[in-house]
Amino acid sequence: MSTEGADAGDAGDAEDGFIELDGVEKVFDVRRRARGGAGAGAGGEARGGARRGIGRLRREKHQVRAVDGISFRVPRGEMVGYIGPNGAGKSTTIKMLTGILTPSGGRLSVAGIDPSRERTRLARHIGVVFGQRTTLWWDLPLIDSYRLMHRMYRIPDARFRANLERCVELLDLAELLDVPVRQLSLGQRMRGDIAAALLHDPAILYLDEPTIGLDVISKAKVRDFLRNLNAERGTTVLLTTHDLTDIEQLCKRVMVIDHGRLLYDGGLAGLHEIGRSERTLVVDLEQELPPIELPGARPVRTEGPRQWLAFPATESAAPLVARIAADYPLVDLSVREPDIETVIAKMYVDRSAV
Amino acid sequence: MESRAEGASAETSADLPERWIPRSSRRAAVRDGLRAYGLIVAMWVRSTMTYRASFVMTALGNFAVTAFDFVTILLMFAHVDSLGGYALPEIAFLYGTSATAFGLADLLLGPMGRLGSRVRDGTLDTLLLRPVPVLAQVAADRFALRRVGRLGQGVLVLVYSLAALDLDWTPVRVLMLPMMVISGAVIFGAVFVAGAAFQFWAQDASEVQNSFTYGGQTLLQYPPTVFSKDLVRGVTFVVPLAFVNWMPALYVLGREDPLGLPDAVAFLPPLVAVVCCALAGLAWRAGLRAYRSTGS
Structure with a gap:
């Protein structure tokens, strides 16, 4: 429910849940070498554990609850910030929302599709940008990646041309189309990645740290583009970030996650109030x-x-x-x-x- | 360009859940996969061809390096007249069939060996975001056309052996030839896929896979008589590489099977290939499922 936050006014109607999570959990088994000695290895994030093996081969098996019962709804056309410190469970959530990871518990629905069961069908409805890694073909010129997407996603020719033109113009890609991806700077690559994620007109765009490592000008370009996209096309955007300025400039609603739990869901002002920031x-x-x-x-x-x-x-x-x-x-x-x-x-x- | 009729049926097949796949949609998935494989391979070939000279050099290099194996055998035959009771043309026949079958599989599925590193550095995730089967994407990943060099030398040795062999080419023997090369390539391909699937659990397992693929094809270049029976049994019943060429080749060459299996075994390769594919497919799906539940 979006009404738990202190400032839930602009969280939208829960009826139209375009992205819906209901008690979603993801538990990982983590094995690591025991450090020996009686009290070793009681890691902070471990909530359950079992020991096995003997001597040097002893490993401890921990269960890490990366996502621990998260519920929220995002209505169509909203732009939401999803923030939290490193290891809070942001990326794990995104991976479940894209169908890469299968949740250990709870229910998930994106555009009416269960991501983990119908991953390839969902793929046509979502665009994903990982700030830390590219979805482009590293050794090939940017345009080759786009052409391949065109056919892989079976995008109609006219629509592909129109979308590409628009992205090239707004993201300043004209000079870069014939450059192999590995030769692009981080900011250029990020713009290239954003374009790649939008060629098939996804209804939902996930952005995982889209401005990480970018300079001020690149950040501004990316933010402008996203604001535009959301306003003009009504694309639903979920973005994780470390940079509160991203949220400030783009999102009316922000969700805070830490240790796999949702701590806050509401407006940015409310967050500042609660955090006395x-x-x-x-x-x-x-x-x-x-x-x-x-x-x-x-x-x-x-x-x-x-x-x-x-x-x-x-x-x-x-x-x-x-x-x-x-x-x-x-x-x-x-x-x-x-x-x-x-x-x-x-x-x-x-x-x-x- | 693309679009049209094809789209409709693929759309309905994609509507079905991934875990439980009815046969009709499995067929659609295979077709989708082959289409995606073709698209990606075509792109890499085009990209390779923009540097034509470099391609020719690397393909020749690939040819030369792999041809050394056969040069070794030739050097051996400068000192002996037979190896394990086999003359040079017969050894060349074994070598040619093994190298051709392996060359085909290596050309078409060689990139699968890199799956482990993709799992380790997390780039596999990006493949899971696309609306086409992951297997097709991994198999076509950085398709290396230069591997035709290896295939070329295999074919060359095979052609030489066919010219040098003094055999009565009955229709059965003639048909045996394409049957064994194709089945052999499929068996090697299945080993590539199964090996890659194993890398979902053990990311450094590509060495194990190499011992079965590269190691296996080298093994098959020599007659089974030079190896211990246990080893021959192993590659017959455990990892059925013996069906790539040994079993059918012994029949073609009119040789005795060291394990004393009946003649009919020579005709089994297509069946073995189908079984291997099914097992490799299961392994692949189990691996992918494990990856999606652990994310590492």
């Missing part, structure tokens, strides 16, 4: 001055003429900026978003405090 204002002054004291902001650090001020992420930066500009000799100024790890850490602190 703070944004940081980095202020460059003309000269070294004592820390700026202003109501609603907390001096964090001073380094020569540069000062860091923290203020609640739910507040606007504008009045603060205006006052600093009025009272201090300001040279430059920038705002930094809180990082996901900090927000989540604070959510934990809050929970244990209750």
Whole structure:
């Protein structure tokens, strides 16, 4: 249910669940060499375990619950952020949603299809971009990959041409079409990958860390394109990211996952509220001055003429900026978003405090 | 270009769940797989042909390297008149049939050996995202046309042996030839697939597979009489490589089977090939299922 979050207002009607998860679980058996000694190997993430074997060959078998009972619905046309620290279970969820992995428990439905049972049928309805690896053919020119997709997905000629043209234009690919994929930069490859995922007009697009490792300009290009895609074509987008700015600029709704459980489902503002997260204002002054004291902001650090001020992420930066500009000799100024790890850490602190 | 009538039936077949596959849709899956295989192979061949000179060089290199095996045999025959009771043309016949059958399988399914590394580095996932069978994609992955070099030298030796052999070419013997080469290629192909399936569990298992494929074809280039009976039994009943050429070739050459099996065994290769394919297919599906439940 999408109503569990603090700010569920824009989570949409649960009736039209285009992507539906119901108590989905994924349990992995992990074997590793025991370190010997009585108390060894009680790994943090292990919740159940069995020992077997003797001596040097002793291995411990752990059950890792990578995804531990997750339920949510995403209506058609929504753009949702799916965030969490490393190893939280984000990629595992995406892999189950694409049918790569079979869930150990619970129910899953994407566009009315059970992904793990009808993987190849689902493939025509979804597009997937993995930030860390390419779905393109590494040694071949970009255009060859696209041509192969064209025939593999049986995309009608006219539609293929139109989609390719559109992607080439919006993602700036014209110069890159004849370049082998392995020679592309990370940002170029990512754009190439996004185009490849959209040639067959998928109703759903999964993006796993689409901006990881990209420079500022590439990030902006990718975000613009995604915003456009969602607005114009109504493509449903689920994106995992480390970068809260991605969420800020693209998604009205955000889900937070950690240790395989859904911690939060709602708007970004609500997340900041719960996490009591703070944004940081980095202020460059003309000269070294004592820390700026202003109501609603907390001096964090001073380094020569540069000062860091923290203020609640739910507040606007504008009045603060205006006052600093009025009272201090300001040279430059920038705002930094809180990082996901900090927000989540604070959510934990809050929970244990209750 | 593509589209039209073909699409309709494939669409309905794709509607059915993957785990329980009725025969009609299994046939459609095979057709889809072959189509995808053809598409990917065609793309790699086109890409290879953009560097024609490089292709010719590597194919010749492939030819030369594999031909060394036969040169070794020729050198041996400079000192002896027979090997295990077999004269040079007979050995050449064994060599030619084994190398041709293996060359075909290696050309068409050789890339399967790389599955383990794809599992290890996670790139197998991207193949699972596409609407075509994974087996076809793995089999066609980086299709290496240069392997025609190996096939070429096998065919060459086979042609030589046919010219040099002094046999009474009855119709049965003549028909035996394509039968054994095709069945042999299919048996080797099944070993490639089964070996790849094993790599879902053990990612470094390609060496084990190589000992059966590359090792097996070298074994089959020599007459069974030079090996111990246990080994011959092993490749007859356990990994049925003996049906690639030994069993039918002994019949063609009019030789005694060292295991004393009846003559009819010579006609079994097609049957053995079909059984091998079925087993390899089961292994592949079990492997893929295991991968999808463990993700590693």
